[in-house]
Amino acid sequence: MRPWWWPVDASIVMRFAQAAGAALAACAVVALTLFSSGATAQARSIALPDLRSGSTYMSADLRTMQGDDFANPGMLWVEKGAKLWNTKAGAQDQACATCHQDAKISMKGVSARYPAFDNKAGKLLNLEGRVNQCRTLRQGAAALPYESEELLALTAYLAHQSRGMPVNVSIAGAAQGHFEQGRAQYQRRIGQMNLACMHCHDWNAGKRLLAENISQGHGNAYPAYRLEWQNAGSLHRRLRACYFGVRAEMPPPGAQELLDLELFLAWRAQGLAVETPGVRR
């Protein structure tokens, strides 16, 4: 069996060989072996030129739909989020805009850095968690449940402000442990199908699973409008769908397991442009 650290696409190694000769290639293999023991945590999982957003696996029709800001149904949530941003809520009677002013300026590039470790809260927060932290601590309002209209709208609106900017999360410091957990989860076989994330999204990306194209599994378009759902949905909903697909027990949305996985996925997608609101099958 191929060890987990061996590249799916051996051409990564081969390109090295062509460029630098066989001797250097041997060094590259040695370097990869070292990487497997955790010697260089900053190395990429997928080489930058090979990184492909989920939208590149879609049909031309769907890509057009995503690219057209009117036809893209996800924009309904973005617009609703803009309204909520300026709506006062909670005991403190404050809107998001009261502190953060214009999201187009203050929130530009923010979602590309999430999930991030929050020192005050002492835990890893994704965008949903951050919105709810603001609601409970600053606005004195109740936390919004996952997949609620309001939370989807707000997170879609926030992530939309970073559209086109590269995903760039930090896995240094306190986030390191969560990152390692996320990576372990990504590589762990689960469910009756006994499959790990990587078996589809690393080893078989670009191939087909019945009628579906297998993508590299990046979360850069979420919250996204999924035609199957006929609704917008969070990344955690999408991850749960994968758990369902391999017939594993689904963690509840917002579970630590999913948060860690989200951090690992974001690190894995580093350099991909944010596409929110994406359109997906």
Place this chain on the structure above:
Amino acid sequence: MADARIQVAAQIRRGEPFEVKVIIRHAMETGFRLTDDGKPIARNVIRLVTCHYNGAEVFRAETSSGLSANPYISFFVIARDSGELVLEWIDDTGVKGSERAPVVVAG
């Protein structure tokens, strides 16, 4: 959940048709689905969509289940005078929604 988006062409000339694009946020519950504990979910789809252009009805659609959630509708209207498009719809539960868009006719 009664919001919608309307888009009319940027350049509209008198006497010529222009496209109106509409997207309405609605779950379009078919009535065929069940909840997790097996109870049927009541049907709730948009029944009627109308569009008035300066008071005159220019578009009417009687819709039913079979239309996707968050339906996208587009149609053409012949430009007469500058004014306003008023889109209205009503669903099975009697909830009405409306949205307006200005029309600026050149020439």
